[in-house]
Amino acid sequence: MEPRIHIFVVDDEPGVRAMIEDYLTLQGYAVSMAENGEALDRLMAGKRPDLILLDVNMPGEDGFSIVKRLRGAAERMGVIMLTANADETSRIAGLSNGADDYLAKPFELRELLARVRAILRRVPPQGGLPAVRPTLSLGPFRLDPEARRLLDAEGVEIEISIKEYELLETFARHPRQILSRDRLCELSHGRRLGDADRSVDIRIARLRKKIEPDPASPTVLRTVRGEGYLYEPTTENAR
Known part of the structure; x- marks a missing residue:
């Protein structure tokens, strides 16, 4: 059986994590959750995701620092930044540090899904598997x-x-x-x-x-x- 596309959701708000997990799971993706950078590192010690949904403003290491660190280590998964701050400076900072896309909170789940699919079409999946879900x-x-x-x-x-x-x-x-x-x-x-x-x-x-x-x-x-x-x-x- 072909492994499912795996998405990590990194956000310090439990309600946001749960909402995204429920929706993306129903869309056929495997989803793991982390509340901060340390929890993300623990997840990545066991598996590399195909895509990370990464909050910007979190206690401890912020999202800008995390994505910069990931790209510095040559990690190639897709990254979409999530933030309540939608100003141009923040968007540029996220993209400059290596994010693939930037989505302001609050967002429509359908828009999030569209952006996830767009990134997965462009970013090679981990392990060389085709980023295509089977037909239903x-x-x-x-x-x-x-x-x-x-x-x-x-x-x-x-x-x-x-x-x-x-x-x-x-x-x-x-x-x-x-x-x-x-x-x-x-x-x-x-x-x-x-x-x-x-x-x-x-x-x-x-x-x-x-x-x-x-x-x-x-x-x-x-x-x-x-x-x-x-x-x-x-x-x-x-x-």
């Missing part, structure tokens, strides 16, 4: 997480929006689980719905027209009345 099955269809594409049984691409893709990937990673509208939106898009927001329902209706044999009687993306939606692989729709 969803009924007779395949999802390509790297290119965010939906393919039919013959490998022909079916046109869908990014948010429609994110919903399908969430279902594929949570088979046989009833997911409420709020939970779907949180897992797929990194946010919760407002009370009047029916966007998930609208996107699922559109997806059913593209992937269901009979959209009026869905068997791939089922509705569980009063609870949410369910993807349950069966011998009829699984590959």
Whole structure:
């Protein structure tokens, strides 16, 4: 089995670490966490990550010093700096010390994911493994997480929006689980719905027209009345 891409999250705020870990794990990455530079060094004594998400302002050694030290030791993993200070001087300092990208807090989890994917496409993964995640099955269809594409049984691409893709990937990673509208939106898009927001329902209706044999009687993306939606692989729709 091919090892997963491994990301280290270095931040002194437990809530930030947990939020990022939950989201990136659901996206298929292996995630390890550290609260400061010393904890990062302990992690790296056992394994080299493919990417580090590195907070700037931490007690003890700050993020600028850490990334400078990593680059001085010829470490080649990707580094994205995270900071509440978004001024130009800080961005230049981070990039000058060897960071690949710079993201200001608070940030949208979807933007963080986009930047992670962009860096992983450019930075060679540790151990020489290809930085590509395997495709996911969803009924007779395949999802390509790297290119965010939906393919039919013959490998022909079916046109869908990014948010429609994110919903399908969430279902594929949570088979046989009833997911409420709020939970779907949180897992797929990194946010919760407002009370009047029916966007998930609208996107699922559109997806059913593209992937269901009979959209009026869905068997791939089922509705569980009063609870949410369910993807349950069966011998009829699984590959």
